[in-house]
Amino acid sequence: xxxxxxxxxxxxxxxxxxxxxxxxxxxxxxxxxxxxxxxxxxxxxxxxxxxxxxxxxxxxxxxxxxxxxxxxxxxxxxxxxxxxxxxxxxxxxxxxxxxxxxxxxxxxxxxxxxxxxxxxxxxxxxxxxxxxxxxxxxxxxxxxxxxxxxxxxxxxxxxxxxxxxxxxxxxxxxxxxxxxxxxxxxxxxxxxxxxxxxxxxxxxxxxxxxxxxxxxxxxxxxxxxxxxxxxxxxxxxxxxxxxxxxxxxxxxxxxxxxxxxxxxxxxxxxxxxxxxxxxxxxxxxxxxxxxxxxxxxxxxxxxxxxxxxxxxxxxxxxxxxxxxxxxxxxxxxxxxxxxxxxxxxxxxxxxxx
Ligand SMILES: [Zn+2]
Numbered sequence: 001x002x003x004x005x006x007x008x009x010x011x012x013x014x015x016x017x018x019x020x021x022x023x024x025x026x027x028x029x030x031x032x033x034x035x036x037x038x039x040x041x042x043x044x045x046x047x048x049x050x051x052x053x054x055x056x057x058x059x060x061x062x063x064x065x066x067x068x069x070x071x072x073x074x075x076x077x078x079x080x081x082x083x084x085x086x087x088x089x090x091x092x093x094x095x096x097x098x099x100x101x102x103x104x105x106x107x108x109x110x111x112x113x114x115x116x117x118x119x120x121x122x123x124x125x126x127x128x129x130x131x132x133x134x135x136x137x138x139x140x141x142x143x144x145x146x147x148x149x150x151x152x153x154x155x156x157x158x159x160x161x162x163x164x165x166x167x168x169x170x171x172x173x174x175x176x177x178x179x180x181x182x183x184x185x186x187x188x189x190x191x192x193x194x195x196x197x198x199x200x201x202x203x204x205x206x207x208x209x210x211x212x213x214x215x216x217x218x219x220x221x222x223x224x225x226x227x228x229x230x231x232x233x234x235x236x237x238x239x240x241x242x243x244x245x246x247x248x249x250x251x252x253x254x255x256x257x258x259x260x261x262x263x264x265x266x267x268x269x270x271x272x273x274x275x276x277x278x279x280x281x282x283x284x285x286x287x288x289x290x291x292x293x294x295x296x297x298x299x300x301x302x303x304x305x306x307x308x309x310x311x312x313x314x315x316x317x318x319x320x321x322x323x324x325x326x327x328x329x330x331x332x333x334x335x336x337x338x339x340x341x342x343x344x345x346x347x348x349x350x351x352x353x
Contacts (some may be wrong), residue, residue, distance in 0.1 A: 008232070009075055011145060012030070013033075013281075014149050014228060015150045017152070017153060018217055019152060021051075021116070022054075024058070029093070030148075032147070033088065033147060036044050037088075038062075038086060039063070039091055040082045040087045040090045041062045041063070041090070041093055043064060043067065067098055069097055069133075070100055070138065072104070075100070075130070078102070079108040083109055089113070089147065090113050091112055091116060092113055093144075093218065094116075094118055095117070095121065096119065099115050099125055103115075106144075107130075107144055114146060115147075115149045117149045118165070119164055119167075120156055120158070120224055121163040121170075121265065121302075122284055123227040123231050124231065125146075125151075125163075126149045126228045126231030127232075128143055137255065138259075140240070140349070153217050165214055166216075166265065168293070168296050169266035169269050170204055170265060170270070171223060171274035172208050172292065173243070173245075173248065173270060174200040174204030174230055174233075175205065177247060178201045180201060181245065183328070188322060195233075195236050196237035196345060200242035201224035203225075203233070208213060208288075208292055211324065215235055244326075245326070245329075246273075246279070246319065246328035247276050249273030249330060250269075250316055250330075251272050252318045252323065253314075253315040253321075254268050254307070256322060257315055258307070262320065263305035268305070270289075273289060274286050274293060278327045278346070279343060283350055286351065287351050
């Protein structure tokens with residue numbers, strides 16, 4: 001009988017709970033991850049150093065690599081340093097930059113990656129994309145999905161609040177990204193992957209509608225799971241479509257136009273999503289999204305992340321150029337500067353203060 005289902009590339013272990021790090025050594029000892037115990041571990045020199053002290057005794061076969069930042073050069077250097085090591089796997093232990101660096105380096109030397117994020121700033125912790133700064137600004141590189149994801153909510157609670165909250169904006173922006181996908185389907189006949197869309201949308205809705213906040217473990221559980229599912233949704237569809245539409249084009253525009261002043265990815269995506277929902281005429285959903293983002297202390301107006309209205313208008317106008325070929329509400333409406341200004345003024349009125 002033919003197999004009519006498809007196989008989905010996904011991690012063999014997803015462990016999200018308070019205290020998960022205490023079992024990291026057991027997870028790594030899984031035959032499919034490391035049978036010899038020879039592991040490379042990439043850490044930041046900041047929060048990574050404390051975790052190294054805690055974890056080193058339980059990982060005697062590990063070699064530790066300190067990673068400076070999140071540039072393509074850092075990732076290439078890490079790959080070069082690991083080349084001679086004959087490791088079974090690379091463990092990326094730290095914030096988003098370390099995970100991205102480790103994802104790229106692992107792919108380059110053909111090792112599986114175990115992602116152990118220490119904050120929830122964005123959905124890259126389990127996605128097939130590494131975002132790295134390069135000479136041209138910032139690039140997205142396709143990589144395999146991690147083989148395992150371990151998120152210790154006790155560790156997440158110690159992360160700076162801003163890097164946990166930002167993940168809320170990235171998760172919620174899925175709702176706008178899916179609406180863009182549906183628009184592209186209606187207008188251009190672009191095919192929607194229903195499973196990827198379902199996973200990404202449910203992840204966004206769960207975070208949007210959860211009454212809790214980043215101080216509660218049950219909210220952190222839902223947020224962490226939502227970010228992991230968003231990442232896997234991207235593996236299912238084979239691109240970032242389920243989690244990236246006009247919201248992300250606006251975010252990329254901020255990054256490219258104002259590289260020194262850009263805010264956190266999730267902060268910019270949340271703002272971009274609330275505005276994009278307004279643009280598509282979903283005024284109630286836009287206002288609801290803005291209310292939720294505000295409740296979590298996230299920006300819904302450009303001045304809340306240090307940008308003027310004119311700079312925001314400039315970013316919205318530039319946004320379609322950041323992802324050529326991706327059809328979203330921005331490409332659909334093809335707004336001129338004055339129209340963006342007017343719509344922004346209406347958006348501000350609609351979300352209230
Ligand atoms: Zn994102």
